[in-house]
Amino acid sequence: MVGRVCGAGLVVGVLVAGLGACTGGESGAGQGRKTGKPVATACADGTFAWSHLTARDRLTGVSAPERLGKGGGRLQNPMRRVYTPSASVRADGPAPSPAEILFSLGKKAGEIDSDARTLAEAGETWPFTDVRQPAPELDTDRITPRAAGAYFQYAGVKEVAADFRYRCPDGRTVSGHARNWTVDFAVLTDCAVRPDSPVAREAARRSCEPV
Template sequence: MRGTIRRACTAGLVIGVLVTGLGACTGGTGDDEAGPGRRTGKPAATACANGTFTWSHLTERDRLTGVSDQERLGKGGGALQNPMRRVYTPRPSVRSDGPAPSPAEILFSLGKKAGEIDSDARTLAEAGETWSFTDVRQPAPELDNDRIKPRAAGEYVQYAGVREVSADFRYRCPDGRTVSGHARNWTVDFGVLTDCDERPDSTLAREVARQACEQAVDADSSAPQAP
């Protein structure tokens, strides 16, 4: 099941934003802690400046975002008609267990760690420029439903995906305070045309085979076979 990549948009487009545990990062008066209509007079905790990020458990994973139903074409091929349906919407996620820098700053650090951002700047603010990987308002990649025209007979499926990057972080302040958390984002948006008659050769292709090709695929079906 060899796929043909039709597009590849590099470098960390992000979508929407899902942020939890960061409410204390912007400072305040502490009124929320007391509840509506009450004031404690105690300032809310804020994230420290000049802290240092340490990242661990960095992982990269291809995720299926859209797939079409299979479509049989006869000799000479032709235009595919079945559109892709969305099966997963990638969302950036930043969460922490205490006051932390802004989500954009955290994603900037993650991007540098993952090799998606090439910068010697210590922080996003110091960099003086922006990257799509740190844009928490970037919309999700659209599913490309352009009419593809294979030139040969086969049982065809279109599918799309992204590569997700995630890791755990620890942010250490100069005074010794630390905050831990987790961040996730996606980097590459790709689309593939594949033939269900071909053997799946990747984890993503096996998932497509199960969902769209009506194939029962073994977990290790792509492993080399003994002679």
């Protein structure tokens, strides 16, 4: 956690939380209806190839601005949600479990540090591998700026996504797309501060126009 700092005319609060490793069971693949017919399954010893990898900040919440006079004061406006991040795994045929796919994506994106070839071999799980990982709650802290200004808060996450192709030793392949979020953050700033990133510009547009 990065501590909060205050200063007039600057971004005055930043909270960043990473997602570390933890123990627990992995998410399994979805179960289909029983039809009595043979069901194709994915091989367990295939290899992933990833393409079109993206990692970007997404705005998840923003508050209305509050004008404070000399000496600042306690903020009251809550953040409203504008986007709900969620894990997603899609495939066009029999594929490994969503957790295995997200494990491979996490390694590709540098979000998971593991020498294991598969999640099963790793012997541990990460929040990033959980397809049911809930969206982070919006920051409910009420920071007290000590200077005059038109303040607002915003929150966001880092979202990672990519296309994959999974190839079995016998030549069978399946393609798909996977996505998850990794880091959540909350920022308190002044409408007078020039936004320095796409997510900050979107937050300012939603909150500061007009003040």
